[in-house]
Amino acid sequence: MADPSSYRPKPGQIPDSPGVYRFRDEYRRVIYVGKAKSLRQRLSSYFQDLANLHPRTRTMVTTAASVEWTVVSTEVEALQLEYTWIKEYDPRFNVKYRDDKSYPYLAVTLDEEFPRVRVMRGAKKKGVRYFGPYGQAWAIRETVDLMLRVFPVRTCSAGVFKRSAQIGRPCLLGYIGKCSAPCVGRVSAEEHRELAEEFCDFMAGRTGAYLRRLEKGMQEAAEEMEYERAARLRDDIEALRKAMEKSAVVLADATDADLIALAEDELEAAVQIFHVRGGRVRGQRGWVTDKVENVDSAALVEHALQQLYGEESGDAVPKEVLVPALPEPVEPVQQWLAERRGAGVSLRIPQRGDKKDLMATVQRNAQQALALHKTKRASDLTTRSRALEEIAQALGLDSVPLRIECFDISHLQGDDVVASMVVFEDGLARKSEYRRFQIKTFEGQDDVRSMHEVVGRRFKRYLQEKQQTGEWDEEAPAGEDGPAATGPTDEEGRPKRFAYPPQLVVVDGGQPQVAAAQRALAELGVDDVAVCGLAKRLEEVWVPDEDDPIVLPRSSEGLYLLQRVRDEAHRFAIAYQRNKRGKRLKAGPLDSVPGLGESRRQALLKHFGSVKKLRAARIEDICEVPGIGRKTAETIAAALAGTAPAAPAVNTATGEIIEDDATPPAVLSSERGQER
Numbered sequence: 001m002a003d004p005s006s007y008r009p010k011p012g013q014i015p016d017s018p019g020v021y022r023f024r025d026e027y028r029r030v031i032y033v034g035k036a037k038s039l040r041q042r043l044s045s046y047f048q049d050l051a052n053l054h055p056r057t058r059t060m061v062t063t064a065a066s067v068e069w070t071v072v073s074t075e076v077e078a079l080q081l082e083y084t085w086i087k088e089y090d091p092r093f094n095v096k097y098r099d100d101k102s103y104p105y106l107a108v109t110l111d112e113e114f115p116r117v118r119v120m121r122g123a124k125k126k127g128v129r130y131f132g133p134y135g136q137a138w139a140i141r142e143t144v145d146l147m148l149r150v151f152p153v154r155t156c157s158a159g160v161f162k163r164s165a166q167i168g169r170p171c172l173l174g175y176i177g178k179c180s181a182p183c184v185g186r187v188s189a190e191e192h193r194e195l196a197e198e199f200c201d202f203m204a205g206r207t208g209a210y211l212r213r214l215e216k217g218m219q220e221a222a223e224e225m226e227y228e229r230a231a232r233l234r235d236d237i238e239a240l241r242k243a244m245e246k247s248a249v250v251l252a253d254a255t256d257a258d259l260i261a262l263a264e265d266e267l268e269a270a271v272q273i274f275h276v277r278g279g280r281v282r283g284q285r286g287w288v289t290d291k292v293e294n295v296d297s298a299a300l301v302e303h304a305l306q307q308l309y310g311e312e313s314g315d316a317v318p319k320e321v322l323v324p325a326l327p328e329p330v331e332p333v334q335q336w337l338a339e340r341r342g343a344g345v346s347l348r349i350p351q352r353g354d355k356k357d358l359m360a361t362v363q364r365n366a367q368q369a370l371a372l373h374k375t376k377r378a379s380d381l382t383t384r385s386r387a388l389e390e391i392a393q394a395l396g397l398d399s400v401p402l403r404i405e406c407f408d409i410s411h412l413q414g415d416d417v418v419a420s421m422v423v424f425e426d427g428l429a430r431k432s433e434y435r436r437f438q439i440k441t442f443e444g445q446d447d448v449r450s451m452h453e454v455v456g457r458r459f460k461r462y463l464q465e466k467q468q469t470g471e472w473d474e475e476a477p478a479g480e481d482g483p484a485a486t487g488p489t490d491e492e493g494r495p496k497r498f499a500y501p502p503q504l505v506v507v508d509g510g511q512p513q514v515a516a517a518q519r520a521l522a523e524l525g526v527d528d529v530a531v532c533g534l535a536k537r538l539e540e541v542w543v544p545d546e547d548d549p550i551v552l553p554r555s556s557e558g559l560y561l562l563q564r565v566r567d568e569a570h571r572f573a574i575a576y577q578r579n580k581r582g583k584r585l586k587a588g589p590l591d592s593v594p595g596l597g598e599s600r601r602q603a604l605l606k607h608f609g610s611v612k613k614l615r616a617a618r619i620e621d622i623c624e625v626p627g628i629g630r631k632t633a634e635t636i637a638a639a640l641a642g643t644a645p646a647a648p649a650v651n652t653a654t655g656e657i658i659e660d661d662a663t664p665p666a667v668l669s670s671e672r673g674q675e676r
Helices: 039-046 055-063 075-089 137-147 158-167 189-203 208-223 227-245 297-309 330-341 353-379 381-395 447-468 511-523 557-586 598-608 611-616 619-623 630-641
Strands: 019-024 030-036 066-071 105-108 117-120 129-131 257-264 268-277 280-290 320-322 346-348 403-412 415-425 435-438 504-508 530-535 540-542
Touching: 019 039, 019 075, 030 039, 030 055, 030 075, 039 066, 075 297, 075 330, 105 137, 105 189, 117 137, 137 189, 137 227, 189 208, 208 227, 257 297, 257 353, 268 297, 268 353, 280 297, 280 353, 297 330, 330 346, 381 557, 403 447, 403 557, 415 447, 415 557, 435 447, 435 557, 447 504, 447 511, 504 511, 504 557, 511 530, 530 557, 598 611, 611 630, 619 630
Parallel strands: 257 320, 320 346, 403 504, 504 530
Antiparallel strands: 019 030, 019 066, 105 117, 105 129, 257 268, 268 280, 403 415, 415 435, 530 540
16 A cells, blocks of 8 residues: 555646646556646645545555646646546546446448448447437337338348349348338439438437328328328328337427436446437436445536547537536536537536426436346345455454344434344345334433444343253353354244344444444353444444444445445334334324224224214223223223313314314324434
8 A cells, every 4th residue: 555645746846727637556557537627736635634535535545656647728628638538548446337338229321322220339430320329229129110111211231232132132121111122223322312311300300390291191192082192101100100109208399408317325326318309208328337436426427428428429419418416617518518519508407397307207217227236236146245255354254244133223303212123144135034123221312322222132132032942051151052043943943033143233323333232242241243333424334442444445345235234224214213103193092092903993983983972982882892892991981081182173274173083184293303
């Protein structure tokens, strides 16, 4: 690990002008490329106290062994040079894009004598007109199949075209009317090119005029009683409309725009792009990005713009680009886009109307793409094994933690304090083992004390069950009871609720929560279970009795697994806390009656019509309700007598007092404060 001061440039050596800089490691490999409006200010920020740097930036500057820079005249040139160098060097600490250039396009090869319609991938070629990208190649073929009826453009390969010309006989598409057969001279090269250009115009969104021309021709043919030609035109119109329905109108006024949305967490971000041409979604693509550098949403948007338009020009760059956050500063990026297009480009955040609604749709697609990526990543056995090995190595464990339990505390400003325990076995969630806890020993907000209580209760139950089955000797030290797989079971052979101990306990929090969990284990004599905590702010891993955290690499599969475990515990705790709070807010006087379940409560309300009438009823009247005995009736009467009747409800619209309080809708005041 290099000391940044060993290669820090001398004061005054760095120019105060726009430029692009490169960090190189000891082997002269470029590990990071960046740009700056002022090279002096930006580079100086890397050579401050390491403790003040973000962990990812700290790792980069300690990996590097030298830094160099290139001065440019404008920020736009810096943006272009940065993109070129990232493409050339593929630096390990820059944002990485996956699935780059893997999306299929509908392409028309206008550079050929007889243009061809085909599916193309990879880098774009000069003289070829592209539409898309599409999510799947079959979507292109479906669209082309519908449109070839109206625009019978050549789709065959060069070999098939040459062979048909030699034998003087067209292929099958020529016989069924889906190719104009220029190979055998049915149309000239000029006529075929005109067909290809009409196909491009229609795909570009200029559909209205062409459809109106076909409809007019159909009407004229019908008036002249040329019914076969009219039927042919009718079928052509229907085919084009079906092709248009595959890309519904989402924006009015024939808008050309690209919409970019992000979904991100601490390690990764999903980028989704919708290409809208002529008001219709003509293509969609997306990436998953490793956040190997410290970037915010604005920086991710800038990287996405570079990736999208770095090699584009002309109409491939739309008039309008809608983004969730604007790069800082926005003017150089906007000017760079305008130079790529050759005309002005509007780069902005949609604020209202259809464009904002469509951006929300793109955002949902990004969230689903990120969730799908995480699901695929978690389901891979090799990846899970590597993650467990990385955790074991980072924490110094003797073996990989095949069972991990994670605890989290949740409350709303100190009310309804609850906790969750989630279980991951072999890197996968074991939802049947999840448990929920209510904090019982105290009231109020104290996450450290709550964590101590919950961890202590969980392992106390484990030790009690081991003692009851005789599988744990009371005088033997904890941990000498054999492997977890031989834990106690019930009469049917199923493992008991807290039968298996984990190899690793993870808590949501930092050093105080970790210390509380370790203290709870020590008080019970459990010394064979490792403990760590994951602090959300910087994703640092804390272990007991250590002043400094363990910082796992941002691309670490082990860190990803710990994050997933922590996030699942947080989700489970929040869901339980909300459910508990909702029940408390909706609770009525009958909910506090011992032994009275939901079915009998509903039967009582149905019989009497309201709690008010039930409160006035005699015990003999209550006994008439099916399932209610005299003892239960006495309990109900005593409980209702001990509760004060609620104030009469008032209809705020009419001022009328509502007498019936059977099941009035609860009007809850807005809850202020933040859930944890």
